[in-house]
Structure formats: C-alpha cells, structure tokens
Amino acid sequence: xxxxxxxxxxxxxxxxxxxxxxxxxxxxxxxxxxxxxxxxxxxxxxxxxxxxxxxxxxxxxxxxxxxxxxxxxxxxxxxxxxxxxxxxxxxxxxxxxxxx
Amino acid sequence: xxxxxxxxxxxxxxxxxxxxxxxxxxxxxxxxxxxxxxxxxxxxxxxxxxxxxxxxxxxxxxxxxxxxxxxxxxxxxxxxxxxxxxxxxxxxxxxxxxxx
Numbered sequence: 456x457x458x459x460x461x462x463x464x465x466x467x468x469x470x471x472x473x474x475x476x477x478x479x480x481x482x483x484x485x486x487x488x489x490x491x492x493x494x495x496x497x498x499x500x501x502x503x504x505x506x507x508x509x510x511x512x513x514x515x516x517x518x519x520x521x522x523x524x525x526x527x528x529x530x531x532x533x534x535x536x537x538x539x540x541x542x543x544x545x546x547x548x549x550x551x552x553x554x555x
Numbered sequence: 556x557x558x559x560x561x562x563x564x565x566x567x568x569x570x571x572x573x574x575x576x577x578x579x580x581x582x583x584x585x586x587x588x589x590x591x592x593x594x595x596x597x598x599x600x601x602x603x604x605x606x607x608x609x610x611x612x613x614x615x616x617x618x619x620x621x622x623x624x625x626x627x628x629x630x631x632x633x634x635x636x637x638x639x640x641x642x643x644x645x646x647x648x649x650x651x652x653x654x655x
Contacts, residue, residue: 469594470610474617476587480580481618481632485625487576494569510570517574518581525585531642532581538638542631 487539488546495547505547511540587639588646595647605647611640 498505515533522532598605615633622632 465597466594469590469597473587473590473594474614476583476590477614477618477636478621479583480587480635481621481627482625483576483579483583484632484635485622485627487573487580488627490569490573490576494566494573497565497569514574514577518577521578521581522585525582527581527585527588532584535580535584535638536577538635 484539488543491543492546492550495543495550498547499551505551506540506544514540584639588643591643592646592650595643595650598647599651605651606640606644614640 495505497503515536518532518536519529522529595605597603615636618632618636619629622629
C-alpha cells in the first residue's frame with residue numbers, strides 16, 4: 456500500500472484523465488446513435504436511402520477542418536467519422552429490414 | 556428560399572444536433588491524444604513498452620459497462636476503443652523512433 460503522502464505516479468494521473476475523456480466519448484456516441492436511430496426511422500418512413508454521400512462529404516470536410524483547429528490529425532478524424540458512419544448505415548439497414 | 560415561418564425539416568434538425576455532437580467528439584479526441592502523447596513521452600523516458608495489455612483489458616471492460624448503461628452496443632464500444640488505442644500505439648512507436 457502506498458504511503459498516504461506518496462505523490463501519485465504521472466502515468467496514473469494521465470490515465471485518470473484519459474478514463475474521464477473515454478466516458479465522455481461513450482456517452483456522446485450513445486447520444487449520437489440515439490439521434491441517428493431517429494434519422495433512420497424518419498428515412499424509412501419517408502422512403503429515403505440509408506446513406507447520403509453528399510451529406511457524408513460535407514461532414515468529413517467539416518470535421519477535418521475542426522480537427523486541424525484542435526491539432527488532431529485530420530486523416531484520423533476522417534477515418535473516425537467513416538468508422539462511425541459505417542455503423543450508422545448498418546443500423547439504418549436493420550431498421551429498414553425490421554419493418555420490411 | 557424557405558418562408559421565414561416554415562418549420563425546419565426534422566432531418567435538418569437531427570443533423571444540427573449530430574453536427575454538434577461530432578464537434579464534441581473531435582475536441583474530446585484531440586484532448587485524449589494530447590494526453591496519450593504525454594504518456595508516450597513518459598513511457599519512452601522510463602523505458603516502458605508502448606502497449607500494456609492489462610491496462611487495455613481494464614479499459615475495454617470499463618467502457619463496455621458504461622456503454623450498457625448508456626444503451627450503446629458494448630461490442631461497438633469495444634471496437635471503438637480498439638480503433639483509438641491502435642492509433643495511440645502507432646503514435647507511441649513514432650515518439651520512440653524519433654528519439655531512438
């Protein structure tokens with residue numbers, strides 16, 4: 456057991472902050488999927504296609520610009536959004552099939 | 556041009572919220588990479604390995620539990636964390652090589 460007055464290790468301190476940010480990411484992603492679920496239902500009801508390449512291109516361009524401002528690799532930001540959108544499209548196709 | 560009193564389309568409203576959440580995700584990810592950069596420098600200076608499988612297993616278990624609470628697919632949460640950690644390990648290896 457460490458001494459009560461022992462300073463916390465730098466690695467432990469960094470990891471606590473990383474864990475807090477990861478919890479934020481999970482909750483924001485959960486909310487994002489709640490919204491895209493509603494988008495999927497709306498698209499199904501209106502007979503709109505699951506994917507929209509024009510919208511995706513706009514999202515990617517916007518997020519890459521935000522990434523540059525935040526000093527995050529814009530190529531990583533693009534891969535990240537693609538990773539999320541691919542999951543959303545899978546969900547939309549599932550929503551469509553459930554009621555087909 | 557729409558009438559000033561025209562109600563906004565549901566799709567447009569959802570997309571504005573999604574865009575706000577995406578900006579949040581980009582800024583939180585940018586801060587996460589700032590922290591893992593410092594972790595990488597610390598590990599290099601202390602001669603610690605880039606990856607730590609025990610830590611990763613703990614992170615995955617914790618985030619899957621948070622995902623369940625947030626009603627997010629825990630398998631997606633795991634793939635998401637793996638996607639981010641793989642990028643972090645690439646960064647750590649680059650940090651190590653820069654000063655090798």
